[in-house]
Amino acid sequence: MNYRIIAASIIIISMVACNHSEVVRLQPGFTIYLNDTASAAVMNAVDILQRDLAGVLGEKAQISTESYNPGKIKNSLIIICPGGDQNNTVSPLEGFERHRIFTQNGNLVLQGSDTRGTIYAIFTFSEKILNIKPLWFWALHEPSKQEHLTIASDFSYDSGEPYVKYRAWFPNDTDMFTPWRRESKENSRVWLETMLRLKLNTVETGSSSDYSEPYAISDYTKLIHQFGLKITYHHVSALNSPYSNWDDYWEDHRKMPSPKLLLANQDELEEFWRYNVRSVVQSGIDPIWVVNFRGDRDIPFWETFPDAPERMEERAEVINMMVRIQMKILKEETQNNAPTARMIFYNELSDLLAAGLLKPPEEENLIWNFVAARRDHYPNDDIRSISLPANAKLGYYMNLQFTSTGSHLAQAEGPWKMERNYRFVDSRTEAPIFYSVMNAGNIREHLMTLSANASLLWNWEKFDSDGFLIDFCSNYYGEQHAHSIAGLYRDFFYAYWNQKKSDMEGFERQYIFHDLRYKQAIRQLSECFFEKTDLNPLKDYDSEQVPNRTFRIVPEDNGKETQIEAIIQGTKESYIRFSDVTRQADSIYNLLDEKSRSFFNDNLRIPSEFMMYLNESLFNYCIAYMSAPGTERQQHLKKSLSAAMDARESIYASAHGQFVNWYSRERIFDLGDYVNRIDQTLITCLQTQP
16 A cells, blocks of 8 residues: 555544534544545554543544534544545645644644654644653553543644654664563554654664565564554665575575575575565565675674685775675665665774775665764764765664663663764754664663654754753653753763763763673673782773773773773762762652652662662772782672672662563673672682681
């Protein structure tokens, strides 16, 4: 179905008329008159609206496809899909994803310029009239019951168009989110509903292919499409073809042994790419494609293909050639000479681009998708240094976490740093950013900054992080406490240890010692604890391409000479700051009303307490590491262990209600291993030392 040419009208008629002309009054028991040509995605939004109405007014709405007389209805809700009103009472709405809510002839009208615009109008009504907040599910907010809905006769809202056209989430490293999502149908769907309530429009995923039958696509892709959201792909998934699917394609679909991944097997590579493009095209889905050439997993192609060249110049030329081939395949399979696609300059591609070796093809709708620096979150060297084509469509990929060294169990970046990243990228060309993706990981930990990002991308000119935060706190915690909680959020983010001074203007929190860095520090220290003391014990990962990128500790920036001294100083100061935030959060918690406490607890109070205990734990472990064998070392290890156990107990306290199993399969931080490493160190000390 081509959603862009659908002309459908939905009318929700009140069963009880109202004689007050100065307002539109909607009573319980609406009947929804729905044109049978409405898209499946709009129907899905209407189904959610029925649930919302039932929750607020106590009755589920009814649906009818009978025709209506617009001149005879009053106190009704009219939803107009793309193309205008079939009764010619409302002119078609122009613009991309634009939506309006306004009163007309005693009725309330919801109108969208296209399918998603109509969906956004429905959810905007739900937020502004029904008072159902975008994060209602995550905040455990039940809607307030109302006897009826009263809307002023002059009510008018016009969204305008979004500043950034495509606005994506990428759930990645989802050790908590994925098993939780599979627990129920509601869990599998509600995050997509949340995206639409925040006015996002794209989901990044790994692959859409299902090799159980020819040219099938996955149920996950179908679900995203059902909600009216765009699909795009991961930077290892060029043309919907990650090499994790390589064996499945050859063995399940082609019924033959898998060829080796070799550059010499060019025909096999092209066949694989072509099939995976064709499977999406035949499904009727129009994604934002990805053209790239990387390895199997998040590694350069030369670590996967044994016949890769050695020289960097030759490696770059291989990538350039492969991307040109992919664009040719894409044009042929889509029968479109200008398909929308992203080339993602991630890790080694960013380095090659900055060095002038990567040559993206000159394509009308190719998005130059830049990526924040690895392990920390600021614009990388490529976008800061290269000259961009005047007509380049810019994309930006910002990660609110990383698998090994980033923010995983507690948010860390915050809206100010997010905003600074995007405004810097936007300044590089005259045209607005065309595409954005936030790597949101398990989502729940990063809800506030994700909401800020969604607001920025739509309301670019009006957005201000401080103003957004006050509005956010007012919305979820009440106006009375909004300013004090907004200040507490800022204190929370600024409590993190900045282990290296910023080297970019305007990025005062450029480098942050995220929670996973605490885990990696304990891991490395526990492995060398009983060896000869090394005051610079933390080492980069073997695969690290930039020296000191794993931990980013610069002792001199902390007024110290060694890593251990810097860690002790940094964790001591960070502990004090988080302790102060936790103390204030405890006081505010008791002043909040019952419905606001849970989200405040989960989103701010507990993360602060968790980080306080992590600082106490690593601080004492480092003191023990520097101490001579004996009672003092044992005492500090006991304090470290106690704080680690408190950290685990603290974060587990946010697992309740629909999130009771949230941490049941937590493995990336691995709190159990964190505690166990300290415990085993202490046991060994007690067994071997006086």
